[in-house]
Amino acid sequence: MAKSAANFVNAVLDPVLAKRAGLSLALIDAWPEIAGAQIAETSCPLKIDWPRRRHEDDAFEPGVLVVAAEAMAALHIQHQTGEIVGRINAFMGFDAICRVRLVQKQLAEPPKPRRKARPLTADEAERIERMAQGFDDEGLRDAVRRLGCSVLSEKSGT
Template sequence: MGDRQDHTGFRPLADTASGVLDPVLRKRAGINLALVQSWEDVIGAALGAQSRPLKIVWPRRAHEDDPFQPATLVIACEGFAAIRIQHETGEIISRVNSFLGFAAIGRIKIEQKPVATAARPRRKGPPVVDAASEKRIEAATGAIEDDGLRAALARLGRSVIAERIKKR
């Protein structure tokens, strides 16, 4: 999570909570907090709002020398979302594996159950930064070939700069 601190030396509560919850989730459900928090971004807003990842089930290995086998991602969803997930299984596996950084998931298991839809705060529009900051962001990300990655890093840069401005 990093050593993000404000000027008083205290770490944000979210960092502390993530640091405590991530190992617990990983041990109990085989899933990391980053995937749970980024679920809508990983599989898309429409489907992400109707589902949530529950756990990752890793196959048992009899010996240490057994070859790696991908895990099963268990997803909770309601009604019609189950059909959409079933039809988009290959794409979802690909996106989750890209998010995790390796071919961790080989199949998906769907569990039809209510998905808690806590009142989510409305997303604000993208942060606005001054022209000089925008030029610095473009210069820093201009050499990145992947359009999606370049756009994501530019959004991150704008958010960081906007947060710094807000704290002044």
């Protein structure tokens, strides 16, 4: 039985993330459920800073989750920190996190400016209108017109 590519990637990346960032892919994958879908769109857990133990006999101390977030998500996370810490600890199965540290940064690239659509020629407009007349429903005709205009205006020339 062949493994899926995701399982293979997870098997390779999980140890690297655990060693370098103290994270697992499971935590990153569960972030939308932990933080909420709206917050998760503009935030991402980066790493867990674990306190250094001076001796092997020292008691375990919970770490600090470092989260990259855009401005509004950072504000929401700050207000929901206690709940998020509780959800992460429940997800991990032990008191792994004691607090959240926010790093404000833009995660998504700003949308690229849309190219201005070129005007349609008279022949192109007539062709679209002929295609649209083949439909009985007015709403469908309008949709076909909009689609035709969009497609033909994106082409450099027909």
